[in-house]
Amino acid sequence: MSHLWTLYRRELGASRAFVITVPCLIGLWNLFLFSRLNSWPLLVVGRLPIVPLLLAIPWAAIASMQAWRRPWQDNTIYLARSLPVAAWSLLLAKTLAVLTEVTLYATVAVLTGLPLIARLFPSEVEAPTRSILLAAGWINVPQLLFVVFVLLAAGSVTVQMAYLVGRLAHRWLPLVLPLALVLSTWCLIRIGTVLNAMLAWVPPLVLRDVATVARGVHQVRPIYLSPAPVLSTLVVGVLYFCLAAWLLERQVDV
Amino acid sequence: MVMVPLLTTTGISKRYGRTRALDNLDLELEPGCILGLLGPNGSGKSTLLKIVAGLTRPDAGEVRVLGLKPGPAARARLAYLPEVDCLYRDLTVAGTLAYVSTFFADWSPARAVELLEFMDLNPRAVVGTLSRGMRARLKLVLALARDAALFLLDEPLAGIDPRSRARIVEACIRQYKDGQSMIISTHEVLHAEGAFDRVVFLEAGRVKLAGAAEELRRRHNCSLEALFGEVYA
């Protein structure tokens, strides 16, 4: 466990440059939008803070790739693989580091963007409405975060596995890597579809329809969301994780 | 008590594309000796050590090291010094030692400090700012600060200026304790040959010549370095 912690901190340390600069860039972006408040339409300025949040998704994929490309480029993979740790802990440390970074960026994006987004909504909200909104938030946010994290983690593991598959091909890596990426994503969706049917019995996620509140309807309607796609993605993600760990331990040459 | 061989390889082969790095290699090493793994570049020395350390798998054949299959459990008891420059550039010297030391139960902080001094390394220096030779020394400190059963040192003299080579060999000898074993791969025999108990000459992934260092000196009436020249003539 302490090994995992050490590996995780090293991963964050190795991508320290990003951990420092990316939040700064996000902050600068939102600061720039603030300065445009009076010259650009509010509908544009209020929505552009979402851009960093959307970029976080491709960024997570790139970071997952970089987490393995970098050690192979600067030979630190030799040091990492000479440690008496199982391949899965190295893999887990990298996945957690990627998720941490994305969480950090998203948090910064939300915190610095919120004052702008808030302007889209009427400033005067009645007290009862506010309490209903807050209650809905408490129910919605944790469930949505769970969904987002599962998808991000599965995506990150898929990219990492695809990179390790590419490694098997030695110098054909640039060719095999995109192929492996497409194929493993396709498998993820195919297996996911099959699992979906098997997971139909799982009780749905119940969210609150916030839009109804915004429209002034004080009766909050529930939204039922099937967790099956999320759970099947989780299962395939775990499968890919095991496969990637096995590849690293038994197949991939340093 | 039956002596368990420290390392046995039976018929291991490894290819990289068309290059044959190891070709049906059989090797057995008893514990308690310093082995010189000699050969020119590309003779398979690094590949062999990488396989023993579990960084690479052979295409065919069996490896047993310290009675184990190569892997995390074996790595806990062996100290592997890679040939390549594998250090994290963003860490300091002390930070590198702190990082690596957390993983090994046999790490000796006292010896690490002693080795740093012996190798003339400043603990506060950032690894990325060190010269190539300095980084090579730091790598050696990482390996030698451990009380491992087996040391795998891949080209520890490469990238080291001639004057410091003697110092590196001396550090290896200082560290060596009764019952421990070392495999030192090198293509520069001159500075290290006194330290070898046994030597294996590799060529194209096969054993060209092997034996006890003293016996080879007596039989061929020449130094191992001279023998190296003859073997690969």
Place this chain on the structure above:
Amino acid sequence: MIRIDLSQPIYQQIMDGITKKVVRGELVPGDQIPSQREMAQLLRVSPNTVQRAYRDLEALGVVHTLRGQGTFIRAAPDLIGSLREEMLRRAVTGFAREMRSLACGREDILRALEDEIKRGDDGDGTSSDDDRHQ
């Protein structure tokens, strides 16, 4: 300091080096010699080689090792005498073999020996066998 010639077995040279110092009287019984570890570092040779040399020296009775204290010369006078005799024989045997291979007779050998001794007395008489291999 013992000079090591890497073209000859090292353990024999360590034994000879210490024995010679005893024969010359540079080391006398009771003198401490470097520990095996120190000797290995000093000569940059394998500790196992030094161990073997020390073990054989101990078997010969030239040194003895006290646990935790170190290794000491302990050769008795008659042993020193016989060691000296043996090293002399070895040197002469080699010399004689070389002379015979040059087809030198008794007269040539003795004359050459006389000349060499005379020259050695005139010049610096301290040159030792240790400097032979350089």
